[in-house]
Amino acid sequence: MGNENKPMKLAYYPGCTLKNQAVNFDASTVSSMAKLDVEVEELDRWNCCGTVHALNSDNVMNRVAPVTNLIRVKEAQASELMTGCAMCYNTLKRANIDVKSRADALATINDFLSLEKTKYEGDVDVLHLLEYLRDRVGFDNLAKKVTRPLKGLRVACYYGCLLVRPKEVAFDDAENPMVMENLVRALGATPVDFSHKTECCGAYHTVDKPEVIADRTDKIMGSAHGERADLMVVSCPLCAFNLDFRQDDARRLNPDFRNMPVLYFTQLMALAFGCDEPSLRFDLQHIDPLPVLKARGLVQETLDRAPA
Amino acid sequence: METTLRITSARAGSSFVAGIEKISGQKLLACYQCGKCSAGCPMAAHMDVLPNQIIRMAQLGMRDQLLAAKSIWMCVSCLTCNSRCPKDIRIAEVIESLRLTVLRSGQRDDNLHIMELSPDACAVLPPIATISAMRKLTS
Ligand code: SF4
Ligand code: SF4
Numbered sequence: 367m368g369n370e371n372k373p374m375k376l377a378y379y380p381g382c383t384l385k386n387q388a389v390n391f392d393a394s395t396v397s398s399m400a401k402l403d404v405e406v407e408e409l410d411r412w413n414c415c416g417t418v419h420a421l422n423s424d425n426v427m428n429r430v431a432p433v434t435n436l437i438r439v440k441e442a443q444a445s446e447l448m449t450g451c452a453m454c455y456n457t458l459k460r461a462n463i464d465v466k467s468r469a470d471a472l473a474t475i476n477d478f479l480s481l482e483k484t485k486y487e488g489d490v491d492v493l494h495l496l497e498y499l500r501d502r503v504g505f506d507n508l509a510k511k512v513t514r515p516l517k518g519l520r521v522a523c524y525y526g527c528l529l530v531r532p533k534e535v536a537f538d539d540a541e542n543p544m545v546m547e548n549l550v551r552a553l554g555a556t557p558v559d560f561s562h563k564t565e566c567c568g569a570y571h572t573v574d575k576p577e578v579i580a581d582r583t584d585k586i587m588g589s590a591h592g593e594r595a596d597l598m599v600v601s602c603p604l605c606a607f608n609l610d611f612r613q614d615d616a617r618r619l620n621p622d623f624r625n626m627p628v629l630y631f632t633q634l635m636a637l638a639f640g641c642d643e644p645s646l647r648f649d650l651q652h653i654d655p656l657p658v659l660k661a662r663g664l665v666q667e668t669l670d671r672a673p674a
Numbered sequence: 675m676e677t678t679l680r681i682t683s684a685r686a687g688s689s690f691v692a693g694i695e696k697i698s699g700q701k702l703l704a705c706y707q708c709g710k711c712s713a714g715c716p717m718a719a720h721m722d723v724l725p726n727q728i729i730r731m732a733q734l735g736m737r738d739q740l741l742a743a744k745s746i747w748m749c750v751s752c753l754t755c756n757s758r759c760p761k762d763i764r765i766a767e768v769i770e771s772l773r774l775t776v777l778r779s780g781q782r783d784d785n786l787h788i789m790e791l792s793p794d795a796c797a798v799l800p801p802i803a804t805i806s807a808m809r810k811l812t813s
Contacts, residue, residue: 381799381802382801382802383800383802386800386801387800388800414801414805416805416809417802417805417806417809418751418806418809418810420770421698421751421764421766421767421770421771422697422698422767422770422771422774422810423696423697423698423699423767424696424697428809451802453802453806494812527752527753530757531752531753531754531756531757532753532756532757535755540757562728564754565716565754566716566717566750566752566754568716568717568748568750568802569750569752569806570803570806570807570810570811571748571750571807572799572803573786573788573791573795573799573803573804573807574791574807576784578717578720578748581719582716602802603802604800604802604806605799606801607799607800607803608800611798653734
């Protein structure tokens with residue numbers, strides 16, 4: 367960690383959904399990083415990353431949107447970019463790896479972006495927030511900032527696809543990642559070991575095939591319930607939507623389905639760091655986490671839903 | 675699926691197979707049909723042709739059957755198959771190239787009709803869902 371008086375600065379890419387349905391992810395990221403003395407600076411003029419990495423190898427068009435963001439990082443006099451959204455991370459990182467390893471693709475993109483004053487030369491690194499917390503902050507240092515230890519809280523850490531696949535972007539084991547469990551432990555909570563932590567939630571099928579998502583949500587949340595988790599934490603707003611909002615569909619599919627709150631890992635961090643409700647925004651969760659947090663004695667009765 | 679296949683060297687070199695190998699960047703003949711890709715596929719229950727069968731049919735140049743398969747739209751690019759394939763074949767890339775073969779045909783044969791979604795559905799869906807679906811399922 368940097369000098370005591372001067373907070374470290376870090377270029378930050380929120381992504382589209384963090385400015386819409388997932389402002390709880392954005393607010394809790396910014397406020398918990400401030401508690402760690404890291405000032406996240408939102409990238410100027412960022413654009414949508416494109417959401418998915420195109421898997422074809424004969425067309426570089428889909429790399430233009432991510433590369434434009436990497437140019438903005440250079441324009442901000444930075445050499446690395448942090449994002450908390452697993453999908454943005456995956457797309458930005460994969461495009462970066464692709465253009466770094468293919469000079470012809472990079473030249474084509476720079477030609478296409480000829481109106482940009484800055485050329486991209488593969489000279490920016492893309493980091494996920496969890497990676498930053500583990501490798502730069504360190505979980506031991508992070509634990510020192512905890513003012514409200516999440517004692518007794520049983521947490522299922524869900525990774526989904528994008529943090530662990532493909533191996534070029536993974537910063538942890540593909541089949542049994544532990545970085546979120548180690549974070550949760552540093553916050554004083556108890557991570558649970560459950561079978562479905564890297565099983566896909568069904569992703570964009572939620573748009574026109576919610577019945578497919580209901581089945582995935584039933585299986586994933588069911589496996590966390592099997593290990594007596596109180597709640598689940600995620601790093602992707604699409605996983606969050608599917609696992610939280612689609613619980614209504616899961617209940618229609620399986621009458622024995624039981625609800626479980628789904629939070630962003632940054633919300634859990636902000637809670638443990640003593641941040642207040644505007645940084646937590648639990649009012650945006652579909653399944654209300656307050657009953658279970660109150661039952662564990664982690665929030666006061668006064669921390670209530672929906673500030674007017 | 676009742677299909678009679680005549681395997682000749684001419685067939686194996688058909689332009690369809692070459693096209694799939696080019697778009698996906700994969701060598702289809704590396705697959706030895708262990709089935710691991712299908713065993714871990716989260717969408718297998720919703721598929722008419724399993725991932726390992728897709729690879730076999732692609733090796734054999736079964737263009738029409740593959741492009742008509744529901745599976746190519748059900749695969750959600752979770753990459754579980756890719757990360758587990760003992761032959762390092764990127765099955766998801768092969769399936770993406772099948773989708774692209776349909777979407778690039780110029781027929782606007784889209785698999786998602788976003789304008790037909792109900793206003794209620796549109797009101798709750800986050801941009802990450804709609805944009806990724808359109809990127810994957812529309813031309
Ligand atoms: S896992 Fe690989 S080798 Fe095995 S059937 Fe699938 S594609 Fe073929
Ligand atoms: S990438 Fe597609 S085929 Fe492979 S495991 Fe995932 S859904 Fe199945």
